[in-house]
Amino acid sequence: MNFLIVILVLISFIAFRFYQKIRVPEGLKNVPTLSLLDLLIEMYNKVGPDKRWEDIREILEKEGIGRIWFNGRWILIVTDLELVKDVITRTDLYPKALLEEFFPGSLLAQYYGTNVVFSNGDDWKRHRRIANPSFRNLPIYVFVESAMKLLDVMERVDNKPIEVKSLMHGLTLDVLGKSAFGFDFNNLEEPNNVYVTTFNEVMEELGKQIYFLMSFLEYIIPRTKAIEKVEKLNNLYDRIVEKKSKSLKTGEIDKKIENNSADLLEHMIHACNDPENQTLTSEELRHNLAIFMLAGHDTTANSLTTILYLLAVHKDVQKKVRDEILHVLGDDLTPNSEQQKELKYMNMVINENLRLYPPVATLPRRFTSQEIKFRNYVIPAKTPIVLFIYGIHHSSKNWEDPEKFIPERFENEKHDHYAWLSFGGGNRLCLGINFSLIEQRIMLCAILRKYEVSLPADSIHKDKLKLAPECSGTMGPHPVPLIFKRRTE
Numbered sequence: 001m002n003f004l005i006v007i008l009v010l011i012s013f014i015a016f017r018f019y020q021k022i023r024v025p026e027g028l029k030n031v032p033t034l035s036l037l038d039l040l041i042e043m044y045n046k047v048g049p050d051k052r053w054e055d056i057r058e059i060l061e062k063e064g065i066g067r068i069w070f071n072g073r074w075i076l077i078v079t080d081l082e083l084v085k086d087v088i089t090r091t092d093l094y095p096k097a098l099l100e101e102f103f104p105g106s107l108l109a110q111y112y113g114t115n116v117v118f119s120n121g122d123d124w125k126r127h128r129r130i131a132n133p134s135f136r137n138l139p140i141y142v143f144v145e146s147a148m149k150l151l152d153v154m155e156r157v158d159n160k161p162i163e164v165k166s167l168m169h170g171l172t173l174d175v176l177g178k179s180a181f182g183f184d185f186n187n188l189e190e191p192n193n194v195y196v197t198t199f200n201e202v203m204e205e206l207g208k209q210i211y212f213l214m215s216f217l218e219y220i221i222p223r224t225k226a227i228e229k230v231e232k233l234n235n236l237y238d239r240i241v242e243k244k245s246k247s248l249k250t251g252e253i254d255k256k257i258e259n260n261s262a263d264l265l266e267h268m269i270h271a272c273n274d275p276e277n278q279t280l281t282s283e284e285l286r287h288n289l290a291i292f293m294l295a296g297h298d299t300t301a302n303s304l305t306t307i308l309y310l311l312a313v314h315k316d317v318q319k320k321v322r323d324e325i326l327h328v329l330g331d332d333l334t335p336n337s338e339q340q341k342e343l344k345y346m347n348m349v350i351n352e353n354l355r356l357y358p359p360v361a362t363l364p365r366r367f368t369s370q371e372i373k374f375r376n377y378v379i380p381a382k383t384p385i386v387l388f389i390y391g392i393h394h395s396s397k398n399w400e401d402p403e404k405f406i407p408e409r410f411e412n413e414k415h416d417h418y419a420w421l422s423f424g425g426g427n428r429l430c431l432g433i434n435f436s437l438i439e440q441r442i443m444l445c446a447i448l449r450k451y452e453v454s455l456p457a458d459s460i461h462k463d464k465l466k467l468a469p470e471c472s473g474t475m476g477p478h479p480v481p482l483i484f485k486r487r488t489e
Contacts, residue, residue, distance in 0.1 A: 027378025032059045034068040048467025049361035049390040075384045079391040085418045088426040095120040097365040111230050113287035126278050130271045134264035135431045142179045144334045147446040161481035168301040176297040181240045181265040201229045237286040299359035300436045302476030306357040312455040321346050322448045334442045348407040354422035361390040361475040451484040
């Protein structure tokens with residue numbers, strides 16, 4: 001009898017704690033509920049954010065906010081521009097959710113740690129101060145060299161489908177390796193080398209959705225092989241940081257900065273050599289390299305893939321972009337900084353591509369530092385908030401004919417400033433915005449002046465670009481074979 005009472009008390013206690021967890025806070029009871037079951041089905045079926053938007057569009061178009069029970073907490077999904085602006089501009093009230101806080105001890109937290117993206121307050125200012133000079137002095141020559149190497153690789157195939165997504169990932173990984181820390185992954189020529197394989201394996205491990213859905217699994221079943229892969233990649237980063245740090249002492253980095261040949265890491269290490277300011281440890285430098293490798297290569301590769309797809313489908317736009325390239329560049333192969341400003345129509349096409357297919361479908365999670373009043377809702381402190389960028393970009397409240405590809409909509413920039421968030425906004429605007437845009441312009445100029453791009457007749461993307469599930473936070477399509485035919489004009 002006593003044993004039965006103990007069991008009943010234990011069950012009652014567990015049920016009470018579970019109720020405490022799932023009960024909806026008073027101020028959020030009127031917020032529409034988004035279906036967790038639909039989300040689980042979507043994750044199981046490995047669909048992209050476009051399908052997720054279809055499922056929740058009706059609620060978010062009407063209310064601009066919804067709540068979903070996910071991974072042990074109520075999370076707010078937001079597309080309302082009033083709240084979006086508040087979250088973007090008031091970082092004191094909506095700080096970033098740190099990986100170690102929300103996924104303590106996880107592989108994700110171990111790999112990315114605290115960096116310029118996942119940090120707040122004074123920590124963020126310290127990381128940003130060190131990183132800023134790196135992105136003010138971009139090694140453009142690396143972009144140009146890589147563009148020429150890309151054309152050499154493409155020269156071997158003519159008028160036959162080339163799988164563009166993997167090609168662009170190879171390109172941008174090479175660009176970032178050289179420009180970030182002077183390391184040649186040589187992915188375009190040798191995609192199966194040990195460094196590329198290790199990096200791709202780590203990205204695959206970090207992108208496994210099961211650990212986002214049930215994060216407790218990491219504490220029950222150790223991810224031994226995954227940890228070994230991360231350690232292998234971290235060792236590569238650590239060796240590079242150590243080598244660069246030694247070159248600072250010899251004066252080699254100073255010389256490179258003077259002749260504008262220093263890479264991003266060398267600029268950061270040089271900025272760390274300021275006795276009047278706090279610096280970054282070698283581990284923090286490595287964590288920043290890790291986040292740069294994700295944000296600086298995967299996002300741009302996906303953007304180049306989707307824009308080439310759009311140009312293949314919309315031949316009139318492709319011709320107009322090419323005509324502009326030939327007019328502005330003349331005999332030049334790649335655009336200088338002034339010519340990039342003159343490529344006005346290309347820039348409109350790039351912006352429209354980034355609206356339709358933003359580099360990330362959702363911005364990294366924020367949370368409320370105190371109770372927030374929004375309309376008739378009272379959002380409790382510590383409530384996670386996710387800005388659904390794909391939804392914001394595809395909302396009929398923000399854009400006319402949001403599903404259509406219309407580059408001209410950016411001609412006069414009449415849209416709400418917070419309706420286009422491909423690189424975030426406010427003082428947390430992505431550091432790599434110019435890096436990505438310059439790389440896209442240079443690659444498009446190189447490709448389009450030499451090739452006409454077409455979509456194969458049997459393409460799975462014939463009716464609509466099919467998006468893959470988000471991996472490691474970035475958004476992109478399923479593989480996209482395209483035909484590149486050499487121009488004879």
